[in-house]
Amino acid sequence: MKPLIGLLQNLRLRLLLAQARWRRKPQVEVHASSSPELDLVFVTPPESAKGWILDAICREIGSRLPGLKVAYCRFGSPHPAARSHFHSHYMYFVGSLQFQRALPAGRHYVFATHLEPEKHRIDDRLLAQLLNLADGIICMNRALRDKLAALGVAAGKLTVVVGAADSTLFQPHVRREDGKVGFCAAFYERKSPDRILQIITSMPHRRFVLLGKGWQQYRRFEELRDAPNLEYVEAGYEAYPAYYAQMSVFISASQLEGGPIPLLEAMMSNAVPVASRTGFAPDIIQHGVNGLLFDIDSPVEAICRLVDQAFTLDADVARTVAGCDWIPFTAAVVETMGLDANVSAPKAGTSQSTAKS
Numbered sequence: 012m013k014p015l016i017g018l019l020q021n022l023r024l025r026l027l028l029a030q031a032r033w034r035r036k037p038q039v040e041v042h043a044s045s046s047p048e049l050d051l052v053f054v055t056p057p058e059s060a061k062g063w064i065l066d067a068i069c070r071e072i073g074s075r076l077p078g079l080k081v082a083y084c085r086f087g088s089p090h091p092a093a094r095s096h097f098h099s100h101y102m103y104f105v106g107s108l109q110f111q112r113a114l115p116a117g118r119h120y121v122f123a124t125h126l127e128p129e130k131h132r133i134d135d136r137l138l139a140q141l142l143n144l145a146d147g148i149i150c151m152n153r154a155l156r157d158k159l160a161a162l163g164v165a166a167g168k169l170t171v172v173v174g175a176a177d178s179t180l181f182q183p184h185v186r187r188e189d190g191k192v193g194f195c196a197a198f199y200e201r202k203s204p205d206r207i208l209q210i211i212t213s214m215p216h217r218r219f220v221l222l223g224k225g226w227q228q229y230r231r232f233e234e235l236r237d238a239p240n241l242e243y244v245e246a247g248y249e250a251y252p253a254y255y256a257q258m259s260v261f262i263s264a265s266q267l268e269g270g271p272i273p274l275l276e277a278m279m280s281n282a283v284p285v286a287s288r289t290g291f292a293p294d295i296i297q298h299g300v301n302g303l304l305f306d307i308d309s310p311v312e313a314i315c316r317l318v319d320q321a322f323t324l325d326a327d328v329a330r331t332v333a334g335c336d337w338i339p340f341t342a343a344v345v346e347t348m349g350l351d352a353n354v355s356a357p358k359a360g361t362s363q364s365t366a367k368s
Contacts, residue, residue: 049093050079050350052115054103057086064272065099065122071175072097074357075341079350092116095348098145102131105141118146120348123155124269125290139163149347151269152291170347173291175340176275176332179356181252183281183329190259191218191242192318193282195251195273198225203264203287208235209311210262214318215240222246222254222273255280260321264314265289266307278302281329283321285314299324301331 053069060066073081084090086103092115098104104121107114121142128135139162142148147168150156156169192214196202208231211219219241226232226243236243244254255261261277261284268290275295278284284302286292287309296302303317303324342354 048080049082049091050095050352051076051081051345051348052090052093052096052117053081053083054090054096054098054107055083055085056099056103065124068122068174068272069097069099071177071337071357072341072344075338075354076345076352077355078353079345090115094118095120095350097122097344097348101126101138101142101148102133104145105133105138108141108144118348120147120149121145122149122151123159124151125155125267126158127267135162143168147347149344153294154289155269170343171294172340172343172347173294173335174270174272174275175335175337176272176279178279178333178336181255181276181279183279183327184256186259186281186283186322188259188322189218190322191220191257192260192262193220193222193255193258193277194262194264195222195277196263196265196271197223198228201265201267203266204229204235205231206264206311206314207262208238210264210314210318211235211238211241213311213315217318218242220244220254220257222251251276252280255282258282260285260318262314262318263287263290263292268292275332275335278328278332279335281327283324283326283328285317285321295332295335297331301326301328 053073055066055069056063069083073083082091086106094117096115096117096119098119098121101121101123104119126135139159142159142164145168147170148159148164150159150169150171151174153171156171159169160166194207198204217240221241221243224245226235229235235241255277258277258280259282261274261282263271263274263284263286265271265287270290274284274286274292284296286296286302286304287307288304289307292304296304298304303321305314305317338354338356345352
């Protein structure tokens with residue numbers, strides 16, 4: 012049934028694209044509005060995905076734009092005209108093209124982290140053609156920019172803005188030889204849960220902490236939870252800095268990523284990263300200098316050796332990501348969208364949780 016649904020969706024989208032080419036500006040044309048009252052509208056995840064990291068990223072950006080009139084509209088609900096629209100996922104832009112007679116007035120930008128064609132049932136090349144209907148695509152890593160360019164997205168529409176974290180929240184600490192090895196991820200199969208469990212059980216001489224949510228869904232959760240050298244923690248985001256401060260090494264073992272943002276949080280906390288070559292890990296980690304990288308198909312034994320090696324790495328990791336704060340990230344995003352804005356730190360207590368990554 013799923014392949015049939017995917018086929019029908021792709022046929023509908025191809026028809027939409029054909030209409031766009033035939034009529035130049037069919038469903039892609041915007042509602043007329045001489046002077047939108049809003050400067051920026053964030054198209055955020057639907058209510059069913061409230062709390063997802065994309066929701067938090069939108070609010071991290073918006074909280075640092077005190078001089079702009081900003082609104083947040085959940086995908087699937089009508090959103091107003093604005094000078095610029097930030098679609099926090101490429102499927103929100105595609106969905107708007109598919110289900111609305113016309114897009115709201117203003118320029119439309121798409122934030123993209125990674126592609127999942129099977130999950131979203133859309134062919135990569137068809138997606139690329141639809142993304143060409145946007146004013147710009149903001150990629151969170153260089154690998155995605157290169158992939159979209161290879162798929163046919165116009166190079167002039169593609170911009171890279173590597174992710175960010177709050178440097179005022181995640182402060183560097185002195186690493187210890189007996190410090191913990193950390194993971195931070197919500198449960199998804201693409202996070203490599205089996206590999207995480209294998210690393211933990213293969214290194215009884217190391218203490219691990221896993222910060223996350225939803226791991227009860229993991230078929231081997233009891234085995235993971237009962238590992239004698241692991242502490243599994245579900246905590247509020249305000250508690251995360253204290254857990255990062257216990258880590259000397261941080262592992263990102265994912266098969267597919269756009270970031271992950273917790274990698275930056277850990278590095279800001281001065282933990283040495285050991286990360287798979289996906290997302291923005293290769294953009295911020297120089298192998299052997301401020302961390303260690305491994306291929307996504309690397310054997311567990313090789314990853315464990317890198318973990319032990321990471322404890323010997325003498326580097327000021329936090330200094331190497333000092334520029335990856337939300338303020339420069341926000342400035343780069345609004346510049347890409349052509350908005351003239353003063354970017355400043357948010358009011359106390361308005362930083363958003365990025366725990367569900």
